[in-house]
Amino acid sequence: MSCCGQPEGAGGAGGADGASGVMISMEFPIVQYDFAAAGEAAARIKQILRQLGISSDLVRRAAVAAYEAEMNLVIHAIGGSLSLVVDSGRITLTSRDEGPGIPDISLAMREGFSTASDEVREMGFGAGMGLPNMKRCSDLFNIESNMGAGTVVTIVIGVN
Amino acid sequence: MRLLEDKCKGCTNCIKRCPTEAIRVREGKAVISVERCIDCGECVRTCENHAKAVITSSLDDLMRFDYRIAVPAPTLYGQIRRAQNPDEVVWALLQLGFDSVCDVSYGADIATECIRRYVSSHPEPRPLISAACPAVVRLIQVRFPGLIPHIARVESPMYAAARVSRLEAARSLGIDDARIGVFFITPCAAKVTSAIAPVGSVQSYVDGAISIADIYGQIVSRLGANGVARPMHRGSSLGFGWARNGGELRAIGIRNSLAVDGIHNVLGVLEEADGGRLSGVDYIEALACPAGCVGGPVTVENPFVARVRMREISESLEGNTAEAIASAIGTVDELGEEFFSISGEIPPLSGLELDACLETAIMKMSELERMVEGLPGLDCGACGSPTCRSHAEDIACGRASEIDCVFKLRERMQEVAEELLRLAKKDVPSMGKREGKSLP
Ligand code: SF4
Ligand code: SF4
Numbered sequence: 001m002s003c004c005g006q007p008e009g010a011g012g013a014g015g016a017d018g019a020s021g022v023m024i025s026m027e028f029p030i031v032q033y034d035f036a037a038a039g040e041a042a043a044r045i046k047q048i049l050r051q052l053g054i055s056s057d058l059v060r061r062a063a064v065a066a067y068e069a070e071m072n073l074v075i076h077a078i079g080g081s082l083s084l085v086v087d088s089g090r091i092t093l094t095s096r097d098e099g100p101g102i103p104d105i106s107l108a109m110r111e112g113f114s115t116a117s118d119e120v121r122e123m124g125f126g127a128g129m130g131l132p133n134m135k136r137c138s139d140l141f142n143i144e145s146n147m148g149a150g151t152v153v154t155i156v157i158g159v160n
Numbered sequence: 161m162r163l164l165e166d167k168c169k170g171c172t173n174c175i176k177r178c179p180t181e182a183i184r185v186r187e188g189k190a191v192i193s194v195e196r197c198i199d200c201g202e203c204v205r206t207c208e209n210h211a212k213a214v215i216t217s218s219l220d221d222l223m224r225f226d227y228r229i230a231v232p233a234p235t236l237y238g239q240i241r242r243a244q245n246p247d248e249v250v251w252a253l254l255q256l257g258f259d260s261v262c263d264v265s266y267g268a269d270i271a272t273e274c275i276r277r278y279v280s281s282h283p284e285p286r287p288l289i290s291a292a293c294p295a296v297v298r299l300i301q302v303r304f305p306g307l308i309p310h311i312a313r314v315e316s317p318m319y320a321a322a323r324v325s326r327l328e329a330a331r332s333l334g335i336d337d338a339r340i341g342v343f344f345i346t347p348c349a350a351k352v353t354s355a356i357a358p359v360g361s362v363q364s365y366v367d368g369a370i371s372i373a374d375i376y377g378q379i380v381s382r383l384g385a386n387g388v389a390r391p392m393h394r395g396s397s398l399g400f401g402w403a404r405n406g407g408e409l410r411a412i413g414i415r416n417s418l419a420v421d422g423i424h425n426v427l428g429v430l431e432e433a434d435g436g437r438l439s440g441v442d443y444i445e446a447l448a449c450p451a452g453c454v455g456g457p458v459t460v461e462n463p464f465v466a467r468v469r470m471r472e473i474s475e476s477l478e479g480n481t482a483e484a485i486a487s488a489i490g491t492v493d494e495l496g497e498e499f500f501s502i503s504g505e506i507p508p509l510s511g512l513e514l515d516a517c518l519e520t521a522i523m524k525m526s527e528l529e530r531m532v533e534g535l536p537g538l539d540c541g542a543c544g545s546p547t548c549r550s551h552a553e554d555i556a557c558g559r560a561s562e563i564d565c566v567f568k569l570r571e572r573m574q575e576v577a578e579e580l581l582r583l584a585k586k587d588v589p590s591m592g593k594r595e596g597k598s599l600p
Contacts (some may be wrong), residue, residue, distance in 0.1 A: 022519045026527050043431065051553075052511040052521045056306040064436055088519050159518065 023087035024052075030073040030080055038074045042067035042080050045093070052086060058157055061137040063089050065155050068130040068137075069095035076100075077151070091157040101147040109135070109143075161197055161204075161349060163190050167211035172541040179423045180302055180511065184554070185544035188594040195511035198298035199350035200423045200448040201457025207337040211543065214349040214458050217368030219378070222257050225367065227329055227342025230258040231321045234265045234395075234403040235453045236372055237558075238470035239461045242383055246394075246473060251387035252379045259342075259356040260329065263494055265395025267321030268402040269488035272411040273312040274500045277445060277492075279414055287441040291502060294354035295448035298509070301359070303427075303509030304434045312443070312501040314360070316350060317402060318344050320500050322365040324491060325392060338599055344369040344388060348457025350448065360502040371458035396484035397477040401521075404470055405452035406447040417443040422450045514557060527556040536567045539557070 019094040028041035054062075058156075066082060071082045072096060080097030102108045109131050126149045131153070138155035145151040170188035175181075182196035182205060190211070194205075195413045204212040213240035222228045236408045237246045250261045279288060289310045293296055300307045321344045321447070325581065330337050344355050346369045355366035401407035405421040418441050420429045426446045432438050449455040454470055455463035477484075514528070515521040531552035538548065541565040554560035 022522045024522045024529070026529060039435075042435070046434075048525065050303075051512055051514050052519060052525060053510070053516060056508060060434065060436075063434070067435055067437075069348045086522060088522070 013031075021087075023085060023137065024097075025085040027069075027081050028085040030077075030082055032071055032077060032079045034074060038070060039067060043069050045082075045084050048084065049086070049091065054086075054159060056090070058159065062093065062157055065134045065137040065157075066093055068134045069093060069153060069155075072130045072153075073097055080150070090157065090159055093155050095153045097148065098147060098150040101149060102143075102145040102151055103147060105143055111146060121157065124130060161192055162203075162213045164190060164211045164558040165189055168207075170213075170412070170544075171209070171210055172544070173208065174206050175541060175544070175546040177206045178546065179299065181426055181546050181550050182511070183438070183546070184559075185541075186191070186418060190246045193511065195509065196302060198226045198448075199353050200299070201349040202423055204349060204457040212406050214352055214371055216352055216371045216374055216458075217343060218345075218370070218481065219257060221368050226339040227260075227333060227335060228258045228341045228343065229322075229325050229344055229392075230261045230345055231264055231267075231325065231366070232261065232374075233318070233347055233351075233453060233456075233530065234263065234268070234400045234468070234470065235347040235456060235459060236345050236472075237473055238403070238454055238466040239372055239376065239459055240383070241461070241469070242380060245388070245476070248383055248391060249379060249390035250391050251389040252382040253345075254389055255387070256375070256378055260325070260389040261389070262321050262325035263391050263394045263399075264317045264321045264344075265399035265402065266488065267317035267319065267324070267394035267395070268399035268408075268485070269315055269395045269485055270320040270324070270491055270500060271317045271402075272399065272408075273485075273489050273492045274320075274497050275312055275408075275412050275443075276414070278312050278314050279412075279495055282312075285310050287438050287444050289430075289433070289444045289446060292316045292402070292408060292449045293350070293446070293453075294348075294359065295350035295423065296308075296349065296430075296446045297354075297506070298422070299426065299448070300430065301506065301509040302511050306428050307430060307434055308506050308508060310433070311502075311506060312364055313360070314487065314497075315500050316351070316354070317399070318346075318355065319358070319361075319365060321393070323499065324495075326365060327495075328392070335346055341367045343367060345372060345375060346370065347372050347453050347459045348449075349457050360365045360504040360506045372456070373458045376460045390403060393487075394477070394480070394484065395488070395560060398481060399475045400470070400477055403453045404467060405447055407452065409443070412443070414443045415561045416441055417445065419447075419478060420446040421447040421452050421455075423448045432487050450567055469594055474591040476485055488533050514553070524556040528552045531555050532563065534562075534568070536563060538567075540566075543564050 008113045042063055045066045046059055049062055069082055077097030078099050083094045086090040134155055139158045140156035142154045168189045170185045172185050174190055175183045180196040180198055182193045184191050189413040237249055240249050243249050253261050287558055291311050291314060321436050329340050344366050355369040356362050358362055384399050398411040401410055404418045420426050442466050451463045451467055454466045514524040535548040543551045545554050555562055563572055563575050
């Protein structure tokens with residue numbers, strides 16, 4: 001369904017579950033320990049969502065989740081990527097990294113739990129709020145992690 | 161904000177500094193998008209050709225009223241080097257046709273009290289953001305709509321001074337409010353707009369705004385002959401200090417507060433606040449101009465020199481601080497905080513959206529991203545847009561064409577030239593060297 005009489009399927013590959021098929025997808029590489037650039041991907045994502053005319057409370061939730069994901073990649077992973085997909089029904093953020101993996105996910109999901117190094121904590125990061133915060137911002141939250149192989153965190157925020 | 165077309169050389173300096181990317185150069189002249197402009201005055205400050213003008217009232221407008229009140233921003237007093245003290249400037253204003261003067265610093269004392277009460281009666285949300293700088297309020301409306309509930313809904317000192325002085329004049333003279341004209345003497349482009357069309361308020365209590373730059377010469381020419389006069393209200397040294405960065409915080413005395421000045425610095429702090437990363441900060445004083453209103457775009461004096469003078473004047477007022485503050489608190493008690501609060505809605509403004517329809521916006525965004533890939537990324541501004549990204553946005557929205565980019569144009573020319581060369585090398589059957597060959 002298209003509210004503006006635009007041809008369906010334009011602007012990107014087909015969307016899932018019977019949405020109009022109009023979608024946009026982009027990916028931002030994140031480098032470990034690059035604190036100088038940390039937050040840039042989240043800021044870009046926020047700008048994009050705002051330009052798409054997404055309502056400000058959803059933009060805010062997505063931006064907070066994106067920022068936490070980005071910080072997780074900077075602090076814990078050996079780099080990775082953050083991707084954004086938007087279609088007319090949902091905003092999907094996916095953070096992917098290649099390691100080291102989370103040994104106990106339920107522990108990692110507990111507020112205040114963190115494996116960040118003392119150095120990172122001294123910089124004011126790694127307070128253990130990242131994953132719980134991301135979950136709080138999302139309508140759907142999924143995390144998969146394999147030791148040595150990496151972690152994929154997906155969050156979905158419904159639009160409308 | 162208005163462009164003086166004959167002065168604009170289309171140099172592209174201003175488009176680079178605008179915090180909302182509101183300016184484009186088209187056909188050799190700058191064009192300002194009204195929806196995006198937040199009246200911060202950065203372009204006025206940047207333009208070496210003085211092609212950006214702030215539309216203000218003139219002294220002729222005073223004649224529409226029977227009783228005329230000047231409401232000078234404290235900044236004015238820091239501008240006039242030749243005046244020994246503020247009372248000489250007040251006298252000069254009376255010579256120019258005003259019947260009385262009410263200092264905005266008095267309005268600042270009132271706003272100080274109202275903000276204190278507002279902060280203690282509103283435990284949520286945090287941080288609260290001062291509404292004193294209208295350019296910042298507009299920036300929030302355009303770029304950070306999520307922060308609108310964080311705006312402390314207390315009107316600016318200008319508004320408080322205007323409302324109180326007109327009320328008192330109407331009472332004491334027994335004349336109708338409509339016959340009283342209140343004119344704000346302003347260092348600020350944004351306050352010209354907010355004086356005439358205030359955000360969140362039903363009615364304006366200011367009838368016009370005159371820029372300091374415009375009235376400066378006339379004031380200076382009327383100084384001297386030992387003429388001094390007292391304003392109907394003058395604020396405390398703390399109220400006076402609101403004109404400088406950090407002055408509002410000093411006056412309201414709230415712990416865990418943060419002051420930021422200069423529109424690009426303000427952007428950075430609001431970005432943090434919008435991301436929910438300013439926990440522990442209760443109140444933000446944010447001023448669009450460097451060093452605060454003393455650095456306003458329609459001032460005359462160098463802001464750092466002006467700041468020194470402001471400090472001297474502020475110190476000279478220290479003696480009357482307790483009295484002035486008591487008077488301001490008395491006024492707030494008498495009229496109530498609501499009298500000075502922003503009562504109406506502060507709506508989000510949609511200047512940055514690609515399209516009102518999400519699906520169309522997504523398609524435009526895809527086109528935008530595709531265009532960005534192809535552009536050189538030099539942000540040279542020759543296309544008339546501030547960055548390659550904004551140029552791509554203009555193309556996606558049908559406001560520009562790809563070959564407005566000189567690099568793209570060159571690529572296209574090269575392609576066409578190669579095609580021409582290929583065609584030029586092609587033999588024409590009736591010419592060329594086909595001797596000795598027979599038809600197939
Ligand atoms: S006043 Fe500020 S927002 Fe408006 S066009 Fe100038 S620089 Fe841009
Ligand atoms: S800092 Fe002062 S002069 Fe500058 S825009 Fe804000 S209110 Fe106006």
